[in-house]
Amino acid sequence: MTARLSLAAAIMMISGATAHACDGLTARDGWMAPPPPGAPSHAGYLTLVNHGAAPQTLTGLTAPGYAGAMLHESVMEDGVMKMRHLMALEIPPGDEVVLAPHGLHLMLMGPNGPVAEGDSVSVDLSCAVGARLSVELAVRGAEFGAAAEAHSDRAHENHAHENHALENHAQDDHSHAHSGH
């Protein structure tokens, strides 16, 4: 991760955008489907738009209503669904990245209380050099099924594939490690 942050920082400095790392980065269409009661984690979605001339890198997020939060991606490989923790997500200049069902999502873990339709969920996205971008996710049910259909074909198009090198790669080590044995 260090290497990536340094690279991002270097890019920022070259482009002169040292002070406000999130400059030019906005989020729109933040939403979440009403999560099932008892669900230990919720998924948030939004569209990140980089209006600036330099790439922007999201390095994580926090959410006041949750115990923890991460950038995640659902990936289908040979019929197996995997969730991956992304350490960074790059939004190229002049481009946008869509977080949508069956793909990139904000993984919000350990909700402090129930979340229902009509609620608003606050998240703070962290940019590479320490600035933050606050976003509200509207909890709404209307698109629950439809969104999966609409976004499924393009969910994997936009994001920076090189970030996959930064995933957690512990999968070969502790199969069933926490399953009670």
Place this chain on the structure above:
Amino acid sequence: MRRFAFASILSLSAALGAAAAPTHSVADGIVLDDPVALPAFALEDHAGAPFSKESLRGQWTLVMIGFTFCPDVCPFTLANLEAVRNELALRIRPDNVPQVVFLSVDPDRDRAVLKEYVGHFHPSFLGATGAREEIDSYVEATDSFYRFVDEGDSYTVHHSSAIAVIDPDGALRARLQPPLKPGPIAEFLARLQIAYRREQNG
């Protein structure tokens, strides 16, 4: 100890490619050449009642393997399965609309929340889980896969995304691949049921 409860990805591909070559594929559904009779298994449903091979008899069943710590794909797939059921209700007799079962491979974390979790999508949805050996027995028989993966101080589960379509005799007949488009998938299932009845009437 590492214990894999699966036929590997390779053998899954092999099964789809050879042993159970699809006879027809509509939308994201695949019909198996030969139905696979499931072995006996002894799981529990979300109310603690036995859920066994006998529970599958007499109605169509759609089984999804998953875990509740899966906020993206699992809820959307369950919601889409309910949309599929609604589409199907327009096409077939109500008692042929399949029962949806969410089989949690993560009983330690999920047992306590399974009931309200599945009930969120439809009151008729059934959550099931049980002893590791029994889960594995089902998973193996359906040529599915799951594996626990460490993620710092937590863990996630990689799992087959395909939905098993089980006929009223308790045999695996087809698979559905998410994301599910309710209309085409309902059409696929309606045709599958017609083919099944023709076969029964011989």
